[in-house]
Amino acid sequence: VHISEVSPGQRSHPPHRHGGYEAFYMIEGEGTLELDEERHLLRANEAIVFDPQKLHGLINHSSVSMKYMVILAQQDTA
Secondary structure, eight states, X not given: OEEEEEOTTOXXXXXXXXXXXXXXEEEESEEEEEETTEEEEEETTXXXXXXXXXXXXXXXXXXXXXXXXXXXXXXXXX
16 A cells, blocks of 8 residues: 655556556545546545556646555465
8 A cells, every 4th residue: 555646747657557456545636547448537535446457557637736545455376
C-alpha cells in the first residue's frame, strides 16, 4: 500500500503491466484510469479494483492535484 500525488495534467508513470491484484482509492481530486483500451473516471472517495496484467496507468486530467492510494497484492503461486 502506498499513497501517490500527481500534479494537474501529469501521470504517475507510463502505462505498464505486472502480476498480482491492484486497486486505486482516490483520496482527493480525480483521475482517469487507462486500462487497455478502456477509460474509467475515478473521483474522490471512489475505488476501483482491476487486473494489472492489462496495460494500465492513471492520469490527472483535472486542474488540481490528485492524491490516491495504491493497494497491491501479489498472486499466491503456491
